[in-house]
Amino acid sequence: PVFLCSSIQADDPLPSWNETSPKHRLIQYVKDSTTEGESFIPVEERIAVFDNDGTLWPENPLPFQLIFAIDEIRRLAPSHPEWKEDKLVQAVLKGDVKTLKESGRKGLGKLLAMTHTGITTVEFETRVQNWLKTAKHPRFDRPYNELGYQPMLELLAYLRANGFQTWIVSGGGVDFMRVWTEEAYGIPRNQIVGSVGKTHFEMRDGTPVLIKDPEIDFVDDKAGKPVAIHRQIGRRPRGAFGNSDGDYEMLQWTTIGHAPSIGLIVHHTDADREYAYDKAPKSSGKLIKGLEDAAKRNWIVVDMKKDWKRVFSAE
Amino acid sequence: PVFLCSSIQADDPLPSWNETSPKHRLIQYVKDSTTEGESFIPVEERIAVFDNDGTLWPENPLPFQLIFAIDEIRRLAPSHPEWKEDKLVQAVLKGDVKTLKESGRKGLGKLLAMTHTGITTVEFETRVQNWLKTAKHPRFDRPYNELGYQPMLELLAYLRANGFQTWIVSGGGVDFMRVWTEEAYGIPRNQIVGSVGKTHFEMRDGTPVLIKDPEIDFVDDKAGKPVAIHRQIGRRPRGAFGNSDGDYEMLQWTTIGHAPSIGLIVHHTDADREYAYDKAPKSSGKLIKGLEDAAKRNWIVVDMKKDWKRVFSAE
Ligand SMILES: [Ca+2]
Ligand SMILES: [Ca+2]
Numbered sequence: 001p002v003f004l005c006s007s008i009q010a011d012d013p014l015p016s017w018n019e020t021s022p023k024h025r026l027i028q029y030v031k032d033s034t035t036e037g038e039s040f041i042p043v044e045e046r047i048a049v050f051d052n053d054g055t056l057w058p059e060n061p062l063p064f065q066l067i068f069a070i071d072e073i074r075r076l077a078p079s080h081p082e083w084k085e086d087k088l089v090q091a092v093l094k095g096d097v098k099t100l101k102e103s104g105r106k107g108l109g110k111l112l113a114m115t116h117t118g119i120t121t122v123e124f125e126t127r128v129q130n131w132l133k134t135a136k137h138p139r140f141d142r143p144y145n146e147l148g149y150q151p152m153l154e155l156l157a158y159l160r161a162n163g164f165q166t167w168i169v170s171g172g173g174v175d176f177m178r179v180w181t182e183e184a185y186g187i188p189r190n191q192i193v194g195s196v197g198k199t200h201f202e203m204r205d206g207t208p209v210l211i212k213d214p215e216i217d218f219v220d221d222k223a224g225k226p227v228a229i230h231r232q233i234g235r236r237p238r239g240a241f242g243n244s245d246g247d248y249e250m251l252q253w254t255t256i257g258h259a260p261s262i263g264l265i266v267h268h269t270d271a272d273r274e275y276a277y278d279k280a281p282k283s284s285g286k287l288i289k290g291l292e293d294a295a296k297r298n299w300i301v302v303d304m305k306k307d308w309k310r311v312f313s314a315e
Numbered sequence: 316p317v318f319l320c321s322s323i324q325a326d327d328p329l330p331s332w333n334e335t336s337p338k339h340r341l342i343q344y345v346k347d348s349t350t351e352g353e354s355f356i357p358v359e360e361r362i363a364v365f366d367n368d369g370t371l372w373p374e375n376p377l378p379f380q381l382i383f384a385i386d387e388i389r390r391l392a393p394s395h396p397e398w399k400e401d402k403l404v405q406a407v408l409k410g411d412v413k414t415l416k417e418s419g420r421k422g423l424g425k426l427l428a429m430t431h432t433g434i435t436t437v438e439f440e441t442r443v444q445n446w447l448k449t450a451k452h453p454r455f456d457r458p459y460n461e462l463g464y465q466p467m468l469e470l471l472a473y474l475r476a477n478g479f480q481t482w483i484v485s486g487g488g489v490d491f492m493r494v495w496t497e498e499a500y501g502i503p504r505n506q507i508v509g510s511v512g513k514t515h516f517e518m519r520d521g522t523p524v525l526i527k528d529p530e531i532d533f534v535d536d537k538a539g540k541p542v543a544i545h546r547q548i549g550r551r552p553r554g555a556f557g558n559s560d561g562d563y564e565m566l567q568w569t570t571i572g573h574a575p576s577i578g579l580i581v582h583h584t585d586a587d588r589e590y591a592y593d594k595a596p597k598s599s600g601k602l603i604k605g606l607e608d609a610a611k612r613n614w615i616v617v618d619m620k621k622d623w624k625r626v627f628s629a630e
Contacts, residue, residue: 044503121545165505178549188359189549190480196546201538201564207572208564210545223516230436230525231511232547234493234504249516249523257522 013158015309016151022264022300022307026155029262030162033238039260041238043163048239049193049229049250050156052170052177054285055243055266056185057147058137060275063284064144065176066108068131070100072115089114112173113214116197120209121175128179140312145180150313152241152266156185164239169193169229171221171246175212193228195220221246226253237261243268244285251290251299263299265290270305328473330624331466337579337615337622341470344577345477348553354575356553358478363554364508364544364565365471367485367492370558370581371500372462373452374599375590379459380491381423383446385415387430404429427488428529432512436490436525443494455627460495465628467556467581471500479554484508484544486536486561490527508543510535536561541568552576558583559600566605566614578614580605585620 013030017023032039033046053059062070073083073092083089088107091099100107116124132145140147156166166187168177174194181187198213220228226249229237240247240254243266251263267287268277278287294301304311328345332338347354348361368374377385388398388407398404403422406414415422431439447460455462471481481502483492489509496502513528535543541564544552555562555569558581566578582602583590592598593606609616619626 174546174549190547192549199542199545201541201568203567208541208567210541210568226516226523226525227514230514231489232505234489234507252518252523253516 013161014151014154016154018307018309020307022302025300026158026262026264029239029260030158032260033164034162041260045235045238046159046162046164047167047233047235047237048159048164048241049167049169049225049233049237049254050152051242051244051247051250052168052172052194053243054268054283055241055247056149056152056156056168057144058274059284060277061138063172065172066111067135067144068128068176069111069115071131071135072127073111076115109216116173116175117212117214119212120204121199121212122209124175124212125179128176132180142312145184147312148184149266149308150310151308153185153313155241156187159239160186165191167191167193167229167233167237169220169225169250171195171219173197193220193225193232223249225250229253240264242266242290244287245289246285248289248293251297255297255299263297264302265294265299266302267291267304269303270308270311272305273311274304276305328476329466329469331469333622333624335622337617340615341473341577341579344554344575345473347575348479349477356575360550360553361474361477361479362482362548362550362552363474363479363556364482364484364540364548364552364569365467366557366559366562366565367483367487367509368558369583369598369600370556370562371464371467371471371483372459373589375592376453378487378599380487381426382450382459383443383491384426384430386446386450387442388426391430424531431488431490432527432529434527435519436514436527439490439527440494443491447495457627460499462627463499464581464623465625466623468500468628470556471502474554475501480506482506482508482544482548482552484535484540484565486510486534488512508535508540508547538564540565544568555579557581557605559602560604561600563604563608566612570612570614578612579617580609580614581617582606582619584618585623585626587620588626589619 014023014026033041050056053063070092073089077083077089077093088103088110132143135144136142137144137147159166168181168187170177172194174192174196177194178189178192181192182189196217198215198217199210200213201208201210236258237254238260239262240251241264242251255261255263268275270276277283278291329338329341348356365371368378385407388404392398392404392408403418403425447458450459451457452459452462474481483496483502485492487509489507489511492509493504493507496507497504511532513530513532514525515528516523516525551573552569553575554577555566556579557565570576570578583592585591593602
């Protein structure tokens with residue numbers, strides 16, 4: 001009967017996960033955390049931190065924030081005649097990926113500065129919103145903010161239903177993320193830890209504004225992640241979820257000498273449904289140390305192909 | 316009858332405020348914010364930010380974090396023979412306030428560095444806890460964390476009972492504050508915005524630690540306050556509460572062109588029960604611009620002597 005089916009479904013907090021070890025360990029962890037006993041975690045300490053790119057949504061063919069920057073360069077180019085002489089802009093306009101990739105971190109930083117700064121925080125937010133309304137992922141043909149991994153969305157909701165605070169701790173920009181994280185992930189604007197550009201306050205025509213400046217204030221990656229977690233959250237998390245060696249220190253900080261806790265790495269093994277990469281082929285997130293140490297540290301490694309029943313929500 | 320009395324008390328959310336304009340305006344603001352209509356504020360936007368020194372607790376005879384640093388110098392001096400040659404340390408040990416004051420910001424920074432850095436975040440927290448257990452305010456003879464202003468504690472609770480998030484946005488150090496804010500103010504560790512020293516992550520004997528470094532990362536004062544509010548909270552607050560011109564930009568950011576909102580300045584007018592200062596005599600918090608602009612901006616100015624029935628909780 002229909003009643004019974006929906007009742008069974010409701011009993012499974014992680015329906016998009018296969019019945020393999022990661023799902024069972026996650027459920028056991030939540031049960032232990034919320035049951036009186038050795039592994040109980042007081043509510044105020046139920047802090048779970050999630051990397052974003054490659055952990056909650058894809059990071060290919062390029063990190064989505066970079067795709068936003070590229071789309072913005074295209075949109076803005078007609079009103080910036082001075083960009084005509086700029087090799088990097090020309091590479092963007094021609095879709096010359098090779099030149100873009102060769103420009104490395106410096107080129108990337110320049111594209112971000114050109115599209116993320118010199119405007120108010122309000123104007124920036126409007127631009128991200130407008131982009132999300134029209135841009136679509138080249139392969140999956142859906143708006144970027146609808147590409148959250150369904151199994152991870154279920155995990156976020158499951159943790160919250162059990163008293164956990166869910167935080168993003170990402171190398172991405174805070175101002176870029178918080179435009180859409182509430183709706184996409186159920187994560188409020190003040191639970192986003194990320195990279196931060198300098199801003200300054202000024203009165204403009206009698207109204208206060210914050211202007212986004214080109215200087216980088218903080219890069220939230222690798223050993224920066226525990227530092228930023230300390231600054232904004234002020235507690236060691238009890239759960240850390242990542243996908244690359246950029247999350248290695250966050251996993252260490254969360255789990256080593258800090259029981260009860262859980263660490264999890266999403267391993268991209270599914271070229272058919274998503275992408276497959278770790279130490280190779282080259283991707284935004286490289287995963288070497290995390291895989292090597294996972295067994296020793298008792299971190300869960302999710303084999304996307306084997307452990308996830310589906311990757312994205314049904315269309 | 317006892318029943319009636321306690322019932323009347325329970326109906327008054329701000330019993331330590333006199334029946335003067337500030338109290339009435341605060342209650343009206345909360346009623347309007349939570350009632351459908353022009354001045355209704357959706358729950359997710361009910362953000363109230365509070366300066367700490369001079370707003371939630373005193374800042375005299377010196378800001379309490381500085382008193383902590385001085386007490387720590389005294390405690391640590393016997394095990395630091397190299398400090399014997401140090402003029403500033405000698406001034407501390409002799410109680411030579413004149414030399415300390417003359418050393419200015421640079422001397423102050425040095426005292427903070429000597430007592431706040433080179434240790435793990437865990438060790439620092441233990442030291443603050445130990446200090447709070449033994450140190451007492453020279454005039455009020457009570458532990459520092461029991462010197463929250465009773466009217467402000469009531470206001471914090473009243474706002475929270477009406478769906479507001481209460482945040483500290485202080486020039487004080489985040490690591491110093493979050494040790495005691497939960498118990499003293501009901502403000503959790505992740506709702507503290509403040510000044511921040513650099514820290515770095517390392518593995519020490521196989522265990523992850525964060526070490527507090529001497530460099531200052533961010534000073535949360537004046538135009539820095541809106542910047543830090545944006546970074547950590549990600550919304551313009553709907554209420555700002557301060558006591559000095561260090562809060563001026565935070566008051567602007569919260570209230571100008573941003574109705575409905577409220578701004579409030581605690582004016583220290585009560586030398587008998589607490590302290591009296593604004594532009595003079597010299598104190599940690601100077602208040603000039605705020606008083607000049609309060610009428611134009613419709614900011615509430617609390618006259619501590621006139622508007623507060625009592626200053627501290629009953630002993
Ligand atoms: Ca990642
Ligand atoms: Ca103050």
